[in-house]
Amino acid sequence: MSSSPMVVRVKQKRIAELISSGKRLDGRGLTDYREVKLEVGVIERAEGSARVRLGKTEVMVGTKIEVGQPFPDVPNQGVLTVNAELVPLASPTFEPGPPDENSIELARIVDRGIRESKAIELEKLCIEPGKKVFVVFIDIYVLNHDGNLIDASSIAALAALLNTKMFNYEVEGGEIKVKPGYTPLPIKNHPIAVTFAKINDKLIVDPWLEEEQVMETRLTITMDKDGKICAMQKGGHGYFTLQQILEAVKIAREKAEELRKLVVRG
Amino acid sequence: MPKRKTEKKKLNIPQKNPEKLIAKDDVRIDGRKLDELRPVKIEVGVLGNADGSAYIEQGKNKILAAVYGPKEVHPRHLALPDRALLRCRYHMAPFSVEERKSPAPSRREVELSKVIREALEPSVFVEYYPRTSIDIFIEVLQADGGTRCAAITVASLALADAGIPMRDLVVACAAGKVDGRLVVDLTDFEDKEGEADVPLALMPNLNAITLLQMDGGLTVDEFEKAVNLAIDGCRELYKFQKEALKSKYVAVKEAVEE
Amino acid sequence: MSRSERKSGQFVVPGDRLGVIEEFTSGPGTYVEHGTIYSKTTGRTLMDTLNKKVSVYPLVQAVGVPRVGSVVSGQVLDVKSKVGVLRILNVGKRSLSGFFTGILHISDVSPSYVETMFSVCKTGDIMRAKVISDKNRTFYLSTADKNLGVIYAFCSQCGHVMLLRRQRLECSRCGNIEERKVTSDYGEGAM
Numbered sequence: 001m002s003s004s005p006m007v008v009r010v011k012q013k014r015i016a017e018l019i020s021s022g023k024r025l026d027g028r029g030l031t032d033y034r035e036v037k038l039e040v041g042v043i044e045r046a047e048g049s050a051r052v053r054l055g056k057t058e059v060m061v062g063t064k065i066e067v068g069q070p071f072p073d074v075p076n077q078g079v080l081t082v083n084a085e086l087v088p089l090a091s092p093t094f095e096p097g098p099p100d101e102n103s104i105e106l107a108r109i110v111d112r113g114i115r116e117s118k119a120i121e122l123e124k125l126c127i128e129p130g131k132k133v134f135v136v137f138i139d140i141y142v143l144n145h146d147g148n149l150i151d152a153s154s155i156a157a158l159a160a161l162l163n164t165k166m167f168n169y170e171v172e173g174g175e176i177k178v179k180p181g182y183t184p185l186p187i188k189n190h191p192i193a194v195t196f197a198k199i200n201d202k203l204i205v206d207p208w209l210e211e212e213q214v215m216e217t218r219l220t221i222t223m224d225k226d227g228k229i230c231a232m233q234k235g236g237h238g239y240f241t242l243q244q245i246l247e248a249v250k251i252a253r254e255k256a257e258e259l260r261k262l263v264v265r266g
Numbered sequence: 267m268p269k270r271k272t273e274k275k276k277l278n279i280p281q282k283n284p285e286k287l288i289a290k291d292d293v294r295i296d297g298r299k300l301d302e303l304r305p306v307k308i309e310v311g312v313l314g315n316a317d318g319s320a321y322i323e324q325g326k327n328k329i330l331a332a333v334y335g336p337k338e339v340h341p342r343h344l345a346l347p348d349r350a351l352l353r354c355r356y357h358m359a360p361f362s363v364e365e366r367k368s369p370a371p372s373r374r375e376v377e378l379s380k381v382i383r384e385a386l387e388p389s390v391f392v393e394y395y396p397r398t399s400i401d402i403f404i405e406v407l408q409a410d411g412g413t414r415c416a417a418i419t420v421a422s423l424a425l426a427d428a429g430i431p432m433r434d435l436v437v438a439c440a441a442g443k444v445d446g447r448l449v450v451d452l453t454d455f456e457d458k459e460g461e462a463d464v465p466l467a468l469m470p471n472l473n474a475i476t477l478l479q480m481d482g483g484l485t486v487d488e489f490e491k492a493v494n495l496a497i498d499g500c501r502e503l504y505k506f507q508k509e510a511l512k513s514k515y516v517a518v519k520e521a522v523e524e
Numbered sequence: 525m526s527r528s529e530r531k532s533g534q535f536v537v538p539g540d541r542l543g544v545i546e547e548f549t550s551g552p553g554t555y556v557e558h559g560t561i562y563s564k565t566t567g568r569t570l571m572d573t574l575n576k577k578v579s580v581y582p583l584v585q586a587v588g589v590p591r592v593g594s595v596v597s598g599q600v601l602d603v604k605s606k607v608g609v610l611r612i613l614n615v616g617k618r619s620l621s622g623f624f625t626g627i628l629h630i631s632d633v634s635p636s637y638v639e640t641m642f643s644v645c646k647t648g649d650i651m652r653a654k655v656i657s658d659k660n661r662t663f664y665l666s667t668a669d670k671n672l673g674v675i676y677a678f679c680s681q682c683g684h685v686m687l688l689r690r691q692r693l694e695c696s697r698c699g700n701i702e703e704r705k706v707t708s709d710y711g712e713g714a715m
Contacts, residue, residue, distance in 0.1 A: 010650060010676050013685060043408045044326060046361035056314040060407065062361025085369050087357065089332030089403035091315050092621040096355050096403075098370065139360040139369070141407070143330065144314045317587075317621050336589050337622025347661065389538070391555075391564065395589055397661045426538055429584035431564040433555065434539025471539040471562065511537050511566050515583040 012214045016200040026055075026208065031251055033206045036155065036262055040163040048164025048185065052156040055208055056146035058090075061138060061156040063164045065185075067127065067176060068135040078125025078133045082111035084140035084153065091145035105235070107140060109150055110157050112231040113191035113222035114138070120161065121186035127171060134166070136185070147208035150220050150233075151259075154193035159263045161187055190225040192259045194252040198238060203248055205255060219248055223256035225264075287459055288445040296325075296453060301495060303439070303451045303502055308420065308510035310427050316403075318428025320510070322420040325453060326410035328362075329417055331424040336398035350395035354383035356417055358406040378414050379404075385418050385438065385467040385477035391431040400430060411454035412440045418467045418477060419503055426511060435507055436476055438467035439499030441492040443484060448492050450499040464489070466496040470504045530578070532571045536563040542578045551579030588615040590624055590655045590663050597652040597675065598623065600645045606630045608641050610651055610665060626663035628653060633705055635668050644705040648683075650676040652707060673705040675712075687711065 015025055022030060034055030043049035046062035070077060084107035086094045099107070114120065125134040138160065140153045165182035197207035197215035207215055216238030222231035229249065234240065240248075287295050294300065304325030313319035316332035339345040356379040360366050371379075382404065390400070402424065404417045415438035422436040442452045444460035457463050462482025468475055484492060530542060542554055542561045550561045551570070563569075567582040590596050590612060598612040612624040628651075633644050644667075645651055651674050653665035667673045677686040679695035680702060686693040688710045693702050 043328070043359075043361055045363060045408050045410075049361065058313075060359075062359060064361055064366040066366060083360065083369065085359075087403065087405050088334075088355065088401070089313065089316060089319070089330060089405055092334055096357075137360065137366050139366075141359050141361075141405070143405075146314060315621070334621045336587060337620060338624045395587075398589065426566050427584065429565065429582065429587045431555075431587075432538035433557070433562065433564065435537060469539060471541060472557070508537050512535055515566055516535055 011210060015211060015214050019199050019202050019204060024204065025210065028206075030202065031205045031255065033151075033255065033259070034208065036259065038155065038159055038262060040159050046160075047166065048160045048162070050156045050159035050163060051143075052152050052159065054146075054148060054152040054155070054206070056144060057148060057152050057208070058142075058144040059149065059152040059156045060141040060143055061153065061160040062141070063160050063185075064137040064139070065164070065166055066135045066137070067132055070126065070130060070133040072130075074122075075130035076126045076133075077122040078120070079135040080111070080115055080120060080122065080138070081135060082107045082114070082138045082140070082157070084110070084142070086142050086145070086149075090142045094142075094145065105233075106149055106153060109193065109220055109222075109231065109233050110138070110140060110153050112233075113154055113193055114157065114161070117189040117191040117222070117224040117230040119158070119187055119189040119191055119224075121188055124186045127169075127176065128174070132176070136161075136164075145209065147210075147212045148195050148206050150195045151193050151206060154191070154222065155259060155263055158190055158192065161185060162190075162264065190260055190264050191222050191230055192256040192263070193220050193222045193231075194255045194259070195220045196248045196251070198236075198240065198244065203244060203251070205251065219245065221249055221252040221256075223252055225260065227253050227257070286445060287456060288447050288449075292447075294444070294449060295455065300447060300449045301498065303499055304453070306503065306506045308423065308506050310423050310510045310514040316424070316428075318424045318426070318430070320420045320423035320427060322416050322423075324412065324416045324419075324451075326408055327406070327413055327416045328408040329413060329420050330405045330407060331417065331421040332403045333400065333421075333424045333428040333430070334403070335400040335428070336395040336430070337401075339397065339399040344399070345397040348396050349392040350390070350397075351399040352383055352387050352390060352392060352402070353399055354379050354386070354402040354404070354421070356382055356404045356406070356414070358409060358413075362406050362409045378417070381477055381479065382414060382418055382421065386421055386425065386436055388474065388476050389422065389432045389434050389436045389469055390425060391433065394431060400425075400428075409454065411452050411457045412465065414438070414477075414479075415440050415465050415467070419507060423507055423510060427514070434469035434471045434474075435504065436467050436469055437500045437504045437507055438465065438477060439496050439503055440465040441496035441499065443482065443488060443492065448488060448495055450495045462488075462492070464492045464496055466493060466500065468497055468500040470501055530569060530571060532569055534569045535567075535583075536569055536580055537566050538562075538564050542569060542580070548576050548578040551577045553580030553582055554578060585618065588618040588620050590615050590626070590658070592655050592658055594655045595652060595672075596624075596626065596655060596663075596665070597650065598626070600647050600649045600651055601625070603641050603645060603647055605640050605642065608645050610653060612663065624663060626653065626655065626665045628665040628667060632656065632664070632666040632668060638705075643703045645674050646677065646680050646702070646704070648678045649674045649704065667705055670708045673707045673710075675707050675710060677702065677704050677706070677710075685711075 037053040048063040164185040168179040217236035318333040418438035467477035684697040
């Protein structure tokens with residue numbers, strides 16, 4: 001492992017200086033993503049699944065569909081649940097145990113992108129208003145942490161949703177009967193998160209682990225397929241200026257478009 | 267989940283049951299022979315951050331294992347004065363099974379973590395690393411019966427990949443009784459519908475059995491046969507284990523020499 | 525397997541039989557149980573026919589645990605007047621996924637007399653040292669060599685990295701001047 005806190009402290013100055021001159025330690029430009037590798041349908045047991053490699057960062061997402069109760073305020077809508085596990089095999093800094101604030105934040109950022117862009121047509125997941133609806137579980141599983149888990153998870157979550165198949169059913173006297181065949185989950189929007197790190201007052205896209213360890217602050221912008229912003233999250237101990245945020249939005253729009261092409265084919 | 271799982275009657279199925287698990291010509295429900303393993307694919311060194319890692323696909327089982335350490339033990343009072351503390355966490359992904367599993371560790375996962383650790387511990391020279399811990403993390407990404415065995419097989423490779431000195435590799439395989447016949451390497455369906463299941467782990471060069479569990483009903487005679495069947499399965503799997511290490515390290519070395 | 529089949533350069537994994545003790549002595553990378561020699565690592569066999577010794581040359585990167593004689597590096601956790609505590613993060617060139625704790629006593633800092641530990645290193649500094657003892661399961665360190673000592677120091681006033689100028693350490697930001705036991709390659713990034 002090259003990213004121990006010690007190495008990073010020593011490299012901090014070099015990383016910052018390079019970024020000031022428009023370069024990065026791994027040779028990328030400031031707004032370049034690492035190579036994205038996507039596989040879908042990797043877990044046959046799940047209704048939908050995807051494995052995303054963003055450089056050395058590796059995330060697997062599986063979706064599950066179950067029958068449950070709707071929330072009382074939206075009785076005719078299906079339920080979306082996003083959960084993230086930072087399993088300890090992914091990084092020496094991940095501890096076994098219940099989800100910590102980092103994994104909950106990760107899940108909620110991905111959740112917000114999907115929910116606010118209305119990516120899943122939740123109205124179509126209602127079986128019996130107020131009583132029975134489908135619950136879509138999105139489980140994010142981080143397998144190797146090398147920075148920017150948010151974007152990797154957002155790509156994997158969208159790819160897994162697009163890969164999700166629902167079994168056909170009919171309702172007979174309040175009972176759900178499964179019919180043969182599957183239909184795809186109704187998806188009408190494609191949110192993609194783009195994460196920026198601010199180092200030495202410059203914005204870079206897709207920070208890897210060493211950059212995350214020296215970054216002052218972080219901004220995630222989730223864009224829907226029409227180029228509208230559907231979710232944002234500022235993180236880290238630093239701050240942004242309004243100008244930086246507006247610049248980030250512009251870049252995010254382009255980058256989201258690029259990434260979306262990898263996920264949504266045809 | 268609505269009734270997606272085929273509803274079968276529990277155990278002791280009368281012979282007339284149309285859902286026979288073993289056809290007349292000794293062919294199992296997935297087309298295997300009685301003593302045939304599921305297809306196996308093993309890869310060593312698959313994760314970037316871990317000190318050692320390995321991945322196995324055995325039938326529909328997909329399992330990742332990672333090893334961190336030896337490293338200083340935290341919390342410190344757990345450190346052992348004369349040997350390394352081996353810790354193991356067996357965990358299943360929520361999407362690994364038909365019905366979503368809560369990510370919080372279940373009683374089953376806690377027990378399996380313990381028996382897997384105890385199956386691996388005899389193979390590790392823990393006495394070389396006093397006051398340190400060696401952590402083994404096993405993540406079941408997809409489960410289809412026999413995950414504890416596949417987990418042991420893959421975790422042992424992750425330990426070897428971490429460069430931890432070992433007496434032998436540990437390889438595990440289950441045998442059981444299905445439809446009154448003894449079979450090897452049961453799928454989830456065969457395990458649930460069958461009459462008995464005997465998971466077993468072996469250090470193949472030392473002929474040492476390091477895990478043995480059993481549930482169901484077997485006569486003493488059947489048990490002996492089942493154990494031998496499992497051992498044969500282990501020896502078969504051991505070839506894949508060795509091959510996986512070879513393809514990682516021999517390929518790497520040759521690439522360096524070029 | 526017939527014993528005579530073993531040749532040098534064969535690929536072996538832990539548990540592979542290499543021979544019997546009547547025939548060979550057990551070298552590095554091997555162990556003996558019930559009179560049989562086995563490999564305890566993944567590597568290639570090395571049959572020393574002259575000395576009748578069998579060893580295994582490891583192909584796996586050796587485990588990173590400090591031993592007596594290892595050169596380690598890490599971050600200074602705590603400094604008292606007579607002793608410094610180092611969080612060891614690298615053993616040799618290998619960086620650890622975890623860490624170990626090492627202790628540097630003032631008498632092992634340098635061949636010459638040192639008044640106080642505070643002139644040797646400060647909390648947060650990055651140091652290279654050699655393990656001289658692991659008695660009582662504690663790693664005792666020494667920096668009594670020109671290649672050992674602080675490789676990166678951070679200003680105790682403002683936290684910025686210190687630069688070596690005219691044999692003195694000067695803060696890159698506030699100009700504060702401090703004293704350390706530095707290595708000959710201070711600040712050159714050699715971990």
